[in-house]
Amino acid sequence: MNKASFERNWLRLLAIFAATLVLAACGGGTDGDAQGEAAEVYDNTEEVKAYYAANPEFFYFKTLADLPANLNWENGADLPEMGSPEAKKGGTEYRALQDFPRTLRTLGPDANGSFRPFLLDNVEMRIGWRHQDEFDFIPGLATEWAMGEDGRTVYVRLDPAARWSDGEPVTTDDFLFMFWFYRSPYVTAPWYNNFYSTMFTNITRYDDLTFSITSTAAKPDADSRVLELTPKPQHFYREVGEDFVDRYQWRVAPTTGAYTVRESDIKKGRSIALTRVKDWWARDKKHFRYRYNADRIQFSVIRDTEKMFEAFRRGDLDQNSLNLSEYWYDKLPDDAPEVQAGYIHKSVFHNQRPRPNMGLWINTSRPLLDDLNVRLGIHHATNFQLVIDSLFRGDYSRLQTAHEGFGEFSASGVKAREYDIDKALAYFAAAGFTERGSDGILVNAEGQRLAFTLSSGYQSMRDVLTILKEEAAKAGLEFRVEVLDSTAGWKKVQEKQHDIQLAGFSVFLEMYPRFWEHYHSDNAYDKAFLEDGSVNPARKLKTQTNNLETFAMPEVDALIERYRASPDKAEMIEIANELTRILHEHASYVPGFYQGFYRIGHWRWIQYPEFFNHKHSRSAGQLFVHWVDEDIKQETRDAMQSGKTFEPQIRVYDQWRD
Amino acid sequence: MFRFNPQTLKKLRRFRHIKRGYYSFLFLSVLLVILAFGELLVNSRALVVSYEGELYFPTYTNFHPGTDFGFDYSYEVNYRDLKRHFEEQDQGNWVIMPLVPYNPYENNASNGVFRPSPPSFESQHYLGTDTTSRDILARLFYGTRIALIFALAFTVWVYLIGISVGCAMGYFGGVFDLFFQRVIEIWSNIPFLYMVIIVFSVIPSSLSIPSRIGILLFIMVLFSWTGMTYNMRTETYKEKSRDYIAAARILGASDTRIVFRHILPNVLATLVTFMPFIVVSAISAITALDFLGFGLPPPTPSLGELLKQGTANLRTAPWIVSAAFTTLVVLLTVVTFIGEAVRESFDPKKFTVYR
Incomplete structure (x- = not known):
């Protein structure tokens, strides 16, 4: 009886404790009070x-x-x-967005979304x-x-x-x-x-x-x-x-550009439209008069890329990217009825611009990855060529360095290391990994497996990682594949928690590449070196920087500082190429692949200039050189009713091909 | 531990007479046995290799580098190549491959391009290949195996926790019961799918794939055990107030004895009827999570991942979605049939509409 009453008391205590917890949890809800409709006029x-x-x-x-x-x-x-002088003004173009913009601000939280180019960057x-x-x-x-x-x-x-x-x-x-x-x-x-x-x-x-x-x-x-x-x-x-x-x-900010968003066109969560500014001040200026041709660009929200593609095939959307080979070859093949009837045109444009440095970023602060032989082995065990040939069907190209497409600044002559099992095994052996374990993965004398996490923040790179994993296993290297969503993937590298990350930074159309962000020791460690240039034994990893390789080398620091301070283009070119060679020797970045072109499918009423687009353009729509021909649209609709067909148009514009 | 009472035996006999459920049960049991020894049926490793007078059985052993069989590479030998090679050489060496000579991970493209290829007997891709040229039958086979093992483990854990907590609530009653009722009310209001997605996205991937699957299981159990407790609690309350329990207590039986010898065997009927439905919900949940990309870590074969690929390639590769869909439907139907039969045979009213 005594025991039972003791238990009751104990349970009562527990219940009270739990009740307090629950109450405490409920208490936090009041500080998020809305500030009311910002009616108060403010003047700064x-x-x-x-x-x-x-x-x-x-x-x-x-x-x-x-x-x-x-x-x-x-x-x-x-x-x-x-x-093109042939461009016709007017008409409505239909496009799709995957997500409704979370704000119409061009600055501040959530502003850097996929709709911002239409408000700011491209307009x-x-x-x-x-x-x-x-x-x-x-x-x-x-x-x-x-x-x-x-x-x-x-x-x-x-x-x-x-x-x-x-x-x-x-x-x-x-x-x-x-x-x-x-x-x-x-x-x-x-x-x-x-x-x-x-x-x-x-x-x-x-x-x-x-x-x-x-x-x-x-x-x-x-x-x-x-x-x-x-x-x-x-x-x-x-x-x-x-x-x-x-x-x-x-609020939609007034713009100096050709397009603006009208209040009445904002249908939150569903659609939004750009309208050409009435009597735009720059409409007759030499470099703008044949651009920004459509009167309206209507964006509907379609969250699923497959649905977007189906909407395009039905003619609800005017254009669709066909960059992925499965779209170009399988989902809208050259012999698709709409293409053969000439209703949908397919165009490939080879452009020239700095290339995103998609590749494997090896975190050299991790155990084993600080060993040059291991890194060299990883280079030779990574079969990007197979990815390019089999997954991208040979259309993509191999990156040779992390700084491609900057003209003379990318002329170091460095070539990416090829996939070669024997060389990889030799390097791994030099690092002490000589025996294969029961599953074929190399182990060293201490029984340590040659295994690393290969992560990525791109869901679309899942297949790439799988192929790399299978190929690396042949050279006795295990990649543990981790596909994260983009936020988690970014967080992981920013906190330098990765072993090896497949990532690429977007690069702008600039004269020369940037090195400081990725390779200066300031971005790798807090106080990486002591006064005399030796390694600071107490140095700590620096997080929230883009030095994903935790790359720190005093001589590279010196070069980067000279590069950043130099007003002389010739000197900068020399340093850039010197740096690229040093980085290649250090082997902490495995160059991946780049897409030297873009390709789209567009209904025949969307017209492009004869040369299709300009050399440095990133995408077909970026410069707004296309136009909508409403007469052709009507003609095409009638033709589809009556079964009339046109000459199929599958065009390759390779005037700027590398 | 506890013997089945004659009533339970009678129920089991009744179960045998409900043909649809019984045959489904047999089908599932046979399937489980086949799946357990799946490596002998669907595998890229040969069953038997006879090389220079010696026999090798590589299925369950260490890997054999190419050099073991006269190739010049040190990574795992490709047994399909080996078979062709031996046939060309014609020196008395031979290889016996499993029925489906592919494992679920390898990309095997006929022309060097990874793309879905339709079912073909010639290439032994009986259900075709997926978007990266992996054999769909192999992925389905192992995906099903993982889903079933996962679902069974899930059920076992949910039962263990659900029964313990529910039974304790019903048996002890009072403050203990009140407290746990509130805990469960709060806990069961946490949206399960979101929590799994959130928690699983922060799990470090440096762990091996089996342990990550284990963690996924743990999280799913963590947010699913509550459903069982309420049934268990009511049942225990009901049994507890029966005379035979009072009699046992007067005779001086301990709590443990009363719970395990008297209450549990008598509430078994209720428990068993829920089991197949929990299995169904576990399979659906894991498939849904995979479909959304938050489930089993890649490249683990899974039904959800195949369904996702299938819907993305509905027009160009209908064989992906049809294979995955059929498998899922058959699996869930069979388990549901078993569930129906169990429910009916445990029903105290003998004549119901389910005959």
Whole structure:
């Protein structure tokens, strides 16, 4: 009886404890109170002015008389036109999105989504654009610009005609404001905060349409640093404050570009549309008059890629990417009825631009992977050629280094190591792995298996990893495959928790590759080396950086620092190639593959220029050189009814092929 | 531990008479036996190799490098090549391959391009290949095996925990019962699928595949045991208040004895009827998780993964989805038939609509 009552008491205690826990868990729900509809009008004009005044070393206010006299003004007017004179204006293009944009802001949380290019990157005007054949700059918002004698200041004269889509003129003040905006803590975008705080040293206002911006370093491409900036409309962002993220969540900013989103076209979760700005100010400018042709671009949300493809085949969508070989060869083969009847055209375009460095990033801070012989063995045990030949059907190409497509900067002559079981076994043997275990995987004298985790944040790379695994096993190497979703995969490498990661960083159309992010010891360890250059025994891994190989070498640091400081293109080329050779010797990155082209299927009413697209274009739609021909659309619809067919069109544009 | 009472034996006899369920049960048992020795039927390793007068049985042994049989490579010999090689040489060496000479992991493309190829007897891909040229029959076979083992292990664990907790709740009652009722109410309101997805996505992959499957099982059990407890609790309450329990108690029987000798055998009927349905739900859950990409780690063969591939290639490779779908339907139907039969034979009313 005693025992029973003791148990009862004990249980009562337990029950009380549990009840407390439950109550505590419920208590947390009140602090997330909504701030109410942001009805309160807020004006930051004074705050912005005060910021300019507080940073006189950055924001200079001068007059036109102070403008240096001997500037050599350029305007890029001689560069050839872009697009085709045959382009027809008008019509509606139908496209699909996998996800409805989570915000219409172009900055702050969730802003970096797949819809942002249509709001900002591919649409909004910059001071100047790189011509997509010539690499030089064409005028955008500027009529002309000049490089200062210091090699890092760019003087800009804005086009007096430049207008925001709400009719307001674009002025120097929008550029001053841009710096305040991007540096502001309100926008909760640390990368931009940092970039706009460290890459530029000042902006000088001469008058409403004339200003200069100075970047930190005199680099051969200092002009691009300034010319590729986009202003921010001060009159629209007047209410930016603490609640920027919520207040601007669904507001459409005025644009200087050809397309804007109308309030009435936002159907959350379902569809959104771009509409051509009425009387767009740049519609007759030389490099823009044959681009941005469709009047409307209608995006529906279709979450499943297969469904998207079926919608395209039905004609509900106008174009569809056929980059994957299974789409190009199997799902829409050349002998598909719609292709044979000439209703759907297939086009392949070989482009030239820096290539994403898709490959295996080996974390050299992990046990065994710090051994050069093991890494060399992994290189020879990784059969990317089979992946290219069998999975991508020979269409993709092997990357030779992590820095491909930068012209002279990629001319080191380094070749990726080939798949060779004997060489791999020899290297593994040199590292002490001589015996095969019962399942064929190598073991060393201590009984340690030669096994590493091979992870990736791309679901689509699942098959690639499986093939690499099977092939590596032949050389006695085990890859434990781990396919994560993209967030988890990214987190893993940012915390340097990976052994080997299949990943690729997207690269921009730039003059030269970046090394600091991936190879400087600052990004590998906190204080990697002591004063005398020896390894700091107490060094700690540095997380949240892109040095995925935990690569740290004093001589490479020195080279990278020289490279970053050099204003001389020839010297930079030399260093870049030297670095590439050192990195190749170090063997901590196995170059994977790249796609030297893009290919799409499009209904015949979507017309492209004769040359299809420009040399550096990333995708068919990026530059908006295509147009919708509503007459042909009607003709095609009628033909499909009556059974009339056209000449099949399967075109390969290889004028820029490597 | 405990003997079946005559009533239970009678129920088992009744089960034998329900033909549909009984034959389903036989079918599933035979299937399980076949699956257990699957390596002898579906495997890329040969059953028997006779090389220079010596016999090799590589199915369950260490791997044989190519050099063992006169090739010049040190990785595992390709027995299909070996068979062709021996036939060409014609020196009295021979190889006997299993019925399906492929394992579920190898990419075997006839023309060097990995793509789905239709069923063909000539290439011995009896159900065709999947998008990376792996044999579908082999993947189905081992996928089914893993799903069934997984489901059975799942059922065993759910039962163990469910019975212990439910029985304790019913038997001890009072505060213990109240407390666990609340715990279960809260616990069972946590959305199961989401939790599995969230928890499993943070499991480190440095673990081997079997242990990752083990963890998946653990998480699924963790969020599924609650369903059993309520039935068990009511049943125990009911039995506990019967006279024979009171009699046993008066005679001085201990709690353990009462639970194991008296209560458990008497509530068995209820427990058994649920079992097939739990198996069904486990198979569906694991397939659904795989379909969503959160289940068994790749490249483990699984039904869900095949279904996913199949739906993505409905037009170009219908054989993928049809094979996976048929297997799943047959499997679930058979288990459900067994469940129906068990339920009926344990029904105290003999004449019901289920005859």
